[in-house]
Amino acid sequence: MKKLIILGSTGSIGTQSLEVAKKEGYEIVALAAGSNIKLLEQQAREFKPKFVAVGNTALAEELKIKLNDTNIKVLSGSNGICEVARLSADVVINAIVGIAGLRPTLAAIEAKNTIALANKETLVTGGELVNKALKENNVKLLPVDSEHSAIFQSLQGVPSGSVSKILLTASGGPFYGKKKAELVNVTRAEALKHPNWSMGAKITIDSATLMNKGLEVIEAVHLFHVKPDDIEVLVHRQSILHSAVELSDGAVIAQLGTPDMKLPIQYAITYPERAGLCGERLSLTDIGTLTFEKPDYETFRCLPLCIDAIKQGGLKPVAANGANEAAVKLFLEDKIKFLQIAELVEMAISAQKKVDTFTVEDVFEADRAARALVIENK
């Protein structure tokens, strides 16, 4: 029986991870979340972990009182979440949203825990630091993001050095086919209507701006050690072909499936083994047609901005991510317009100084500066 730690257990990926754990009978060592203590309490009572952690310290105190009829230890703050990430387990699933996931990822690696990573912002902001820590600690990090899981699955048995290109697919989001002029007044509710996937609010907005695909290009650079120019983004409306690799001899290997995150979550836990089916089986005859197009880089500026940020390297991707997190929060509060998200991301990338080397403290300082710039210019 595998032992799991789930960070971000109350979110979209977190709750689906618990569904997989329940189906496979895995033991839950610890759970962590930001603030939803109502759901965290229910999860704690059902899965009986030894520890839970709550990012919000006041809410952690509340949960401590609620759980005082149990033996579950409640930890608090970002230190509490890192402490939980360091406990002994077979796999730590990091399903926290945003840069808040970076320190827990590093903590898990230092404790030599295998990581199943959904939190793409970890690699976008700290890719170099994470790769260095993985090497030093001889730790495995397995992708949960569906595209990266598809690439990882497609690479099984492929000799290193024989990949010529990565084909990264994108659904195109709810505003596919629209031009800038039609996006001026789009609302939060319209942006939250994703055609194929049901996800947390932040990543759903990122899918509407194509920032999500930009973040995923950066994620792929760090996961698969490729150059940004070796990644081709394809708009694939059906979200069936989750991504592919092209090899030196021209063979293209892809992974297909229904749009259901439980498969990539499960594979990151069971790798290299395969477990049973979690959702629906794919029927290609029901789907009928798979289409592929070039993205509209003019309308969806966040994608080329991220590609530019990773090409420039250093802390530019941190600035892009920090500005985006702050701008998406403002958009979800109806405080800025949809197209301002890309404008603010662009501004933050330009404002970030070029550097060659940096520490984890520098990452958080660049993140803070990008967020401050968004607030000043909103």
Ligand code: NAD
């Ligand atoms: P979500 O908003 O549904 O859940 C986020 C989780 O993180 C919640 O449990 C929340 O309590 C926790 N959290 C938020 N801030 C925190 C903090 N400061 N400290 C500790 N915990 C905190 O988000 P989601 O859609 O599940 O996405 C999680 C991550 O997975 C994101 O990085 C996202 O890009 C990535 N991802 C999600 C999907 C998906 O289908 N939802 C697919 C691919 C990748």
Ligand code: MG
């Ligand atoms: Mg994805």
